[in-house]
Amino acid sequence: MNALILETLFNKEKGISQRELASKLGISLGKVNEELRQLKNNGLITQNNNVTEKGEKVLGASHPQRAIILAAGYGMRMVPINMEEPKGLLEVNQEPLIERLIKQLHKVGVYEIHIVVGFMKEHYEYLIDKYDVELIVNSHYSEYKNMYSLLLAKDYLANSYILPCDVWFKGNPFNRIENESYYLFSNQVVNNSPWRVQPRGSVKKIPLDQSGNRMVGLAYISSKDAEMLSQLLEEIQINKELLYGFWETLLEQDKKFILKGKIISNGDFKEINSYEELRDLDYNSNHLQNDAIKIIEETLEISPKKIKNIRVLKKGMTNRSFFFEHDSNKYIMRIPGKGTDELIDRQSEYDVYQTIKNMNWTEKVLYLNPDNGYKLSKFIKNSHNCDTNNSEQVQECMNLLRKLHHSVFKVNHRFDLYNQINFYEELRGNVSAYRDYDEVKERVKKLRPFIEKNAKKEVLCHIDANPDNFIFSKKHLYLIDWEYAGMQDPDIDIAMFAIYAMYDQQKIDKLIQFYYHNQCDSLTKQKIYAYIAACGLLWSNWCEYKQSLGLDFGAYSIAQYRYAKEYSKKVLNYLGE
Structure with a gap:
């Protein structure tokens, strides 16, 4: 005071x-x-x-001298908006969130503003000219939480505000004079906060079964406390596990909160973490006019106000999808992922769904755009993916594949395995990350005559026979996501299931016998091995291409290359080559 x-x-x-x-x-x-x-x-x-x-x-x-705005993250809960704009630039009352914060800082004389950016960083570039801010680029925004962002800005902690980019304050939360460091809490109590602000500003840790004050994300750091916080950030270099957490975890030392707590009324701010929160704050926001939402509106003939419980689903390898509810019904909206237009022929996918639309063992598709791949389908309730360690479930999956392969469904396009290998190779660039790639590819090429000589009559195959695409409900087994489907030798689907499940040879042999009801001959088994080698190379190239776009599939990518390397040897040894 x-x-x-x-x-x-x-x-x-x-x-x-x-x-x-x-x-x-x-x-x-x-x-x-x-x-x-x-x-x-x-x-x-x-x-x-x-x-x-x-x-x-x-x-x-x-006097506060500067501010650090943390704006690097995906904002995954903002689906579907975050496919088009980073959440710091979402507009409330025709004003981007981050611009409102910058203007509020300017009103109290804070003009030195450092913004840590990452996801869609280019969208923030205009702020340099408009407000003379500095952008700090966080290249690891997809790996770490905002702890790493603050580490990059640690030289600017003294007499500085630290704040997220996605909070809207009714009034100005900043002041020309700050007596001491503090962290801002809401007067709302929530279950996921272990901290309770006491009457004189001290912050007390409470038992897990009690509710604490909601953490808002805004803090002020005096020059004295900046030295302490900077030192704690330096120690992250030793304990890198902390990079996977939020910066606020540093504020707990020896089971005590090292800053004073300051309270704001819950009605005086709004954290914009989801489409629904933005809609509730500003129903006329331009960012609510989103392609995915428009499709939902028109297909289901509902108002956006009726769309509830939006949440992002687990990232797919090709797409980004979100779940939502309307009344008692549940749906999934698929938005094609980065680089998908290079990988998928959406017209061919559309033709497949038109062919199988009356089949009762695939998802019910309500909307599918053959130009851009947007898809709206009904969610299968009370369901789970195939457990690859459950023999009974795997056997049912193989029986469903047999049912597909013996059906009368036909389309006018085929999945050309070797052409696709070359296509993905071209997409990912001329040089593979694997040193012996040329040698492995040459072995896989030698398998082609053997595969083609022994190929069965082509039928409609799923191609993307990932165990995750087999969905068990209480009464039914479904096979979903037919993006890659086309006419092919049915044995390719067995190979695809095996390599997606990352089976060893013993499990692969068991899988083959499940499909063939224990009557698979040696030649057919070797041909499936050949498909495993070729498909492994296919998806290895696919992973390398995706990695060039900033997406990493971890152990899966190496496993696919190992299938290409090891099973090409097995089959060539069998053939005496």
């Missing part, structure tokens, strides 16, 4: 009475008298309440 009175006295145009000070600052007259006495005793003001030179120095040290 001393600093606020000091600033008020410093900025006065005319003499201001003690009563006017009390009214302006919202404190009692007795409190004003006490504070003025302390200021005089400390030599910060004269007997006439004029600010001394020493007082001016204190004021300078209490």
